[in-house]
Amino acid sequence: MKVPLLDLKPQFSQIKEKLLPKLITQMEQQAFILGPAVEKMEKELADYLGTKYALGVSSGTDALLIALMALGIGDGDEVITSPYTFFATAGCIHRTGATPVFVDIEPDTYNIDVSKIEAAITPKTKAIMPVHLFGQSTDMNEINAIARKHGLSVIEDACQAISSQYEGKMVGNLGTVACFSFFPSKNLGCFGDGGLVSTNDEKLFNKLKCIRVHGTEAQYYHKTVGINGRLDALQAIVVSEKLPYLESWSEGRRKNAARYNSLFSGNKNVVIPVQRPDRKHIYNQYVISVDNRDELKAFLTSNEIGCAVYYPLPLHLQECFSNLGKKAGDFPVSERASKTTLALPVYPELSPEAIDFVAAKINEFTSRKLEKSAS
Numbered sequence: 537m538k539v540p541l542l543d544l545k546p547q548f549s550q551i552k553e554k555l556l557p558k559l560i561t562q563m564e565q566q567a568f569i570l571g572p573a574v575e576k577m578e579k580e581l582a583d584y585l586g587t588k589y590a591l592g593v594s595s596g597t598d599a600l601l602i603a604l605m606a607l608g609i610g611d612g613d614e615v616i617t618s619p620y621t622f623f624a625t626a627g628c629i630h631r632t633g634a635t636p637v638f639v640d641i642e643p644d645t646y647n648i649d650v651s652k653i654e655a656a657i658t659p660k661t662k663a664i665m666p667v668h669l670f671g672q673s674t675d676m677n678e679i680n681a682i683a684r685k686h687g688l689s690v691i692e693d694a695c696q697a698i699s700s701q702y703e704g705k706m707v708g709n710l711g712t713v714a715c716f717s718f719f720p721s722k723n724l725g726c727f728g729d730g731g732l733v734s735t736n737d738e739k740l741f742n743k744l745k746c747i748r749v750h751g752t753e754a755q756y757y758h759k760t761v762g763i764n765g766r767l768d769a770l771q772a773i774v775v776s777e778k779l780p781y782l783e784s785w786s787e788g789r790r791k792n793a794a795r796y797n798s799l800f801s802g803n804k805n806v807v808i809p810v811q812r813p814d815r816k817h818i819y820n821q822y823v824i825s826v827d828n829r830d831e832l833k834a835f836l837t838s839n840e841i842g843c844a845v846y847y848p849l850p851l852h853l854q855e856c857f858s859n860l861g862k863k864a865g866d867f868p869v870s871e872r873a874s875k876t877t878l879a880l881p882v883y884p885e886l887s888p889e890a891i892d893f894v895a896a897k898i899n900e901f902t903s904r905k906l907e908k909s910a911s
Contacts, residue, residue, distance in 0.1 A: 537889070538840040538841075539840065539841045539842060539886075539890045539893060541842030541844055541879070542881065543885065544725075547781075547883075547884075547885065551781070554777060555773070555774065558773050558777065559770060559773060562769055562770055563770075568770065569768060569769065570749075570769065571769050573772045573773050573776070574769055574772040577592055577767075577772040577773075578590045578732075578772075580776055580779055582734065584706070584779065585706045585709050586709045587714075587736055588738070589734065589735050589738070590732055591732065591733045591734075591744050591745055591748060592732055592767035592772055593730075593732065593748055593766070594729060594730065594731065594764070594765045594766060595729040595730065595731045596624065596715060596719060597624040597627070597628060599715035599733045600624055600625065600665075600715045601763065601765075602747050602762075603713045603715055603744070604628055604663075605747050605762070605763075606740055607662070607663060607689050607691070607712070607740070609632050609634050610633045611633035612634075613632075613633075613662040613663075614636075614661045614662065615629045615636060615637065615663045615665050615691075616653055616656050616663070617637070617648070617665040617667065618639065618640075618641055618647070618666070618667050618669070618851075619638040619639075619641075619850040619867050619870045620641045620646060620851070620869075620870035620873050621667040621669060621693070621847070621851065622846075622847065623851065625667055625693050626638075626857065629665070630856075635660075637656050637661070638656075638852050638860075638862065639652045639653050640867040641870050642869070643873075644807075645669070645810055645812065646670060646823070646873055646877070647666065647669050647672065647673075647675075648666050648667065649869070650674070650675045650679055654686075657686055657688075662688065663688055663689040663712075664683055664688055664689075664690050665691040665692075667696075668692065668693065668694050668696060668697035670809070670819070670820055670823055670846075671700050671723070671789075671817055671818040671819050671821065672697070672700060672817040673700050673701070673710070673815050674702075675812075676690075676710040676711065677703070683712075689712040689713070690713075691711060691712065691714070691715065692710055692711045692715065694714045694715060694716050695715060695716055695717035695719075696820040697818065697820065698722065698724050698782070698818075699723060699724070699782050699783060699786045699816075699818050702814065702815050703815075708734045709736070712735065712737065713734070713735040714733070714735070715731065715733055716731055716733075716734070718730035718731055718732070722820060723782065723786055723789070723820055724782050724785075726771040726772075726774040727770070727771060728768070728771055730767055730771040730775065731767075746762060747762035747763060747765065748766060749764075749766060784884075786818040786819075788884025788885070789818060789819040790816075790817065790819060791884075792819070792822070792882045792883075792884070792886055792891055793809065793817070793819045795891050795892075795895075796808065796822060796824075796880065796882070796894075797809075799891070799892065799896075799899070800895060800898070803898075803902055803903075805826060805827070806826055806898060807824060807825035807876075808824055809823055809824070821844075822881075822882035823877050823878065823880075824898075825873070825878075826876060826898075829845070829875060829877065832878060832901055832902070835897070836894075836898070836901075841880075841881070841893075841897060842881055843878050843881075846877065846879055850870040850874050852866060852867055852870075880898075881894060
């Protein structure tokens with residue numbers, strides 16, 4: 537059996553009939569940048585997230601950058617975040633002229649270890665940027681309490697977590713501002729790059745909106761130096777068409793994750809994802825941890841099972857951040873995660889038989905390795 541890590545064709549087949557005529561109509565109008573389609577999507581997403589405002593932008597990366605810029609973060613400032621995440625999280629902090637300050641992660645959720653945040657705060661700290669990694673929220677009550685105590689903004693990096701919840705409340709509605717990605721592989725993805733920023737702060741929203749179009753409030757009159765962060769109308773139409781399916785797709789991932797968890801329940805060599813009781817995990821990735829990760833990955837690949845490593849080198853050890861003066865051993869939990877974690881197929885259309893096959897191969901491999909080590 538061949539099992540891809542992700543197959544988006546079944547998802548497309550569900551929306552194709554209704555979506556294509558809308559895309560063709562938009563193309564016939566020859567209207568492609570922002571406009572009514574983007575405004576419609578923004579309202580739908582604000583309603584879905586429970587926020588007052590939502591702003592469509594060009595990518596999840598630009599969502600993070602625009603959020604930082606709107607908060608006035610720049611040269612000499614510090615932003616606390618995780619070293620175990622996609623590059624854009626820290627890359628956008630750096631691009632503003634600020635310094636990413638890393639805090640290690642929890643060993644089970646892979647989210648930032650909240651108990652270590654306060655020790656990293658300095659007079660230069662302006663914000664905390666928690667990452668809701670792999671589709672599960674960080675401990676936002678504790679983070680917000682720390683932020684209030686020290687007068688800091690909270691930027692939710694929710695690029696992997698749309699439809700995830702914390703204490704019954706949607707991520708994206710838990711901090712000062714939140715950022716989402718519509719990259720095609722996300723639970724809610726478009727047909728290219730796209731993103732969203734959400735907030736309940738009207739003044740901040742107006743800044744975000746201005747920055748999105750080169751800092752203009754009126755054409756050719758620039759209030760500030762912004763970026764070209766506009767969202768294409770065609771991408772907004774795709775997101776709008778997919779949004780009604782999002783809950784069922786996320787539940788499909790949760791169901792598949794539960795099946796994996798059951799199949800791995802007797803295998804002590806496979807550490808399965810942890811879901812905190814006050815959270816709804818939507819499994820943008822289903823990530824296991826095994827000691828011999830690279831060997832397992834090669835074995836699965838040889839059996840035509842898709843899998844992926846997120847992230848093989850934590851950010852504090854990346855060459856581009858060598859100026860921060862961090863070294864191996866500074867964030868041991870992140871470093872271990874980079875060596876042991878492996879993402880498995882979990883997309884909602886994945887069949888039970890495919891999940892059973894993947895789990896059987898992993899159980900076979902890990903039991904064989906255990907027998908070898910015992911002998």
